[in-house]
Amino acid sequence: MSDAIRSLEPRALWNCFADLNAVPRPSKKEAKVKAFVRAFADKHALECLEDSGGNLIVKKPATADRAGHAPVILQAHLDMVHKAADGVSFDFENQGIDMWIDGDWVRARSTTLGADNGLGAAAILAVLASKDLSHPPIEALLTIDEEQGMSGARMLQGGLLSGKTMLNLDSEEDDEFTIGCAGGIDTLVSWQHYTHSLHAPEPRYEIRIEGLRGGHSGLQIHEGRANAIKLMARLLDTCGTEMVALSEMKGGSARNAIPARCTAVVVVQAGSWEKEKADAEDEAAFEKRIADEAADILAEFRRIEPDMRITTQKLPPSPHGFTPTMTDENQRAFVSALRAVVNGVYRMSPEITGLVEASSNLSLIDVAEDCAEWSGLQRSSVESSKRDVAAAFAAPFRLIGAEVRNDDGYPGWSPSASSAILDQMKGIYRELFGHDVGVSACHAGLECGVIAQTYPGLDMISFGPDIEEAHSENERASISSAQKFWKLLTTTLARL
Structure with missing residues (x-):
């Protein structure tokens, strides 16, 4: 893996992504990455729970300036699609992803990159590890097996999350907020x-x-x-x-x-x-x-x-x-x-x-x-x-x-006509970047609709950095867009 990845800004995000991509994490075989997250939580003295569905929940108290504010759920999935280019032999169960920089893009050598949803998960880890970011109480929900049927989200255990606002970090266009998705x-x-x-x-x-x-x-x-x-x-x-x-x-x-x-x-x-x-x-x-x-x-x-x-x-x-x-x-x-x-x-x-x-x-x-x-x-x-x-x-x-x-399938996520987090984040986006953000539903499967079955009444939004050609060996993530995504996420947390 190129050491240059760790020098990218914001370093907190890219270092967490590099650490995560060094750990094999195929769908349905997440034992190694779950052990990595538990060790991460122990290192930072954070509470880490595993629910009955095999998902991990890591909790971090609010910073002093946000004490007394309502908890916020940050959500991403730990697994990734594994695909190698024709003729390339790659042991996804034992090898980490080999990354390199191509202009404004981070790519993998002849395999999927795992930016879907590794950058979202890495952003959550970076927030959990931070010492200087302002944020309310964080409930980080890291699900398993999203790419092979969303079994983690479908088996999500109730009663462990108290937040009423959820930021899903599994979208792939930095100028769009997603407020609905297809079921499958x-x-x-x-x-x-x-x-x-x-x-x-x-x-x-x-x-x-x-x-x-x-x-x-x-x-x-x-x-x-x-x-x-x-x-x-x-x-x-x-x-x-x-x-x-x-x-x-x-x-x-x-x-x-x-x-x-x-x-x-x-x-x-x-x-x-x-x-x-x-x-x-x-x-x-x-x-x-x-x-x-x-x-x-x-x-x-x-x-x-x-x-x-x-x-x-x-x-x-x-x-x-x-x-x-x-x-x-x-x-x-x-x-x-x-x-x-x-x-x-x-x-x-x-x-x-x-x-x-x-x-x-x-x-x-x-x-x-x-x-x-x-x-x-x-x-x-x-x-x-x-x-x-x-x-x-x-x-x-x-x-x-x-x-x-x-199979049992999974439900779609119906857009809400009234969303406090959407209204607030639209204003933050305009303030930070000088123009309005797009708002849409997507034809991909996000876990929001499934999670809402266990935790009804959540106010949810999905956003993320620019990621192209996900689920293929040409997958790539924009460096400048990741900076924009990080700025939006950390500013939003400081306002909640």
């Missing part, structure tokens, strides 16, 4: 399919789609970024069962990221019934069919996916002497279902101009010998619309006989 639901699909075995030396090929931008499946879903799984289904459909038999397929990196990579292993089949096995002519026809369709795809996405690569590579014969593949009937059903499934924007909000109301992202897929599993995340700011888009996502898979189930 995961749709999980499992399909037992029939296979037959094609004997060696039937030619086996790997088809690879890589180099896509990927990104956040909520914040970037409206940009038309390519979904690698959907594109692979298109290539398989173009070839048809008369040309290839599908053996394996794997794609996606996280439930809440647009898939940037997908691979498939296929066996090239004989082009006519007269042949017993495929020959060089059939292989050439397959390679040309893929190349022609790939050229069309690359042309269609040339502006938004300039680094996309679609390649084929001939593989050695199967060491087992045979290759299990889907039957023709199953393959046609499977590919057709993937082609038909809802992916992308489902409905724009009729209430808020430019806001996506409902969307769907085909996130992950893994096709093995006789079982295929895949999943998608559906989001909506309207509960009935969330159920509708999830049902639409499931429909083609139910038609082919797959088992479809949904």
